Amino acid sequence: MNKSVRRSFRGHHALIISAGRKDGSVLKQQLTRFGVDSSHYDGDWTRDSRGPFDLVFFDAEAGRGVQGVEDAIASVEGPVLALVGSDTPSALNWVVDRGIHGYLTKPLRGEGILAGLMIAYHAFDEHRTKVKTIQHLEEKVRARQFVCTAVIELHYSLGLTVNEAFQLLRTSSMHRRLAVETLSAMIVAREISTSALITDIQDRNNRVRKRC
Known part of the structure; x- marks a missing residue:
């Protein structure tokens, strides 16, 4: 391109x-x-x-x-x-x-000075774009690490399978209107307890029953 x-x-x-x-x-x-x-x-x-x-x-x-x-x-x-x-x-x-x-x-x-300027600005813009891309990828990797850590914590603390733990994480993140990565980071940082996620699901189920 x-x-x-x-x-x-x-x-x-x-x-x-x-x-x-x-x-x-x-x-x-x-x-x-x-x-x-x-x-x-x-x-x-x-x-x-x-x-x-x-x-x-x-x-x-x-x-x-x-x-x-x-x-x-x-x-x-x-x-x-x-x-x-x-x-x-x-x-x-x-x-x-x-x-x-x-x-x-x-x-x-x-x-030659104009050409030098044009090439230098192009190289600078390319370098800046690559740095931003790398930073974005690093952030995604860190976020995924939080998700993995949170899933393992739910697996051991609540006795769930890995798939059940990840599904609980997804459902609770939707309930709290948070990204899965954000909720995972909060769990790892002990800002939200694993038991609170169970409460989220119970509250959601109760609301569904009332509507029925």
Whole structure:
């Protein structure tokens, strides 16, 4: 399935960390063309360089010596782009450790910056989607673990078969208008006793008899 790549960045705010004068000038000029405001950081925050920021550029060589550079990069919830001018392993390892979504090769030229932005935003969006998917799956696994634990507890405390315990759990969750996973978590946390589920079923049966 083809996904559209972001082409508009108007209104975004970029943090530029330790870019050289010439590279910084080229980058800032191009960002302005794209409607992106930019602020420069060399170790000291000024009033104009405060965030929040939508993306960050950092110089892979000069940036390593800037005080607080790693915290500054990590504080930006958006694409991270490195300005790379060296192939030394130490510099590249440090760049990779920053979790970059793209890079631009120094000396910077106007051509290629838009493409770099588009690729970096796409990589960032893909990464964020994958993180959310993983978190959702982890939550589902945890929820299922609660269900299994609650079923086992009902099995032993009430002398039910596993199938009977799960059916009791489902019926009681419907009676209480709760998700099975939520009710299971409450049972495991001792917020609801297992005997209370029997009471739920008895109350339900009594109401059915009265209607008849």
